[in-house]
Amino acid sequence: MARISEIEEDGGDPTLKAVFDRQREMFGGLLNPTKVMAHCPPILRAAQLLGASIEQSGQLPKALLPLVYVRVATINGCPF
Secondary structure: OOOOOOOOOOOOOHHHHHHHHHHHHHHOOOOHHHHHHOOOHHHHHHHHHHHHHHHHOOOOOOOOHHHHHHHHHHHOOOOO
8 A cells, every 4th residue: 555645636736737748648647756746746847857857968878768767667666
């Protein structure tokens, strides 16, 4: 049983609406970390900006990023 409830509706929050719409379009649903971080939209937005910054930094080759994502998902026992 989850100890933190998951939020699946944006409740009219524009930050959550944008994030939720994008993830539903990309993945067909919401990712679990998003549903948990949705309790605090500013933290959710900051976490997304951090991820985007890592991708845009050029520190990792673009072709390597999907492999990193798959590996992290595998380590965490999550489907990708």
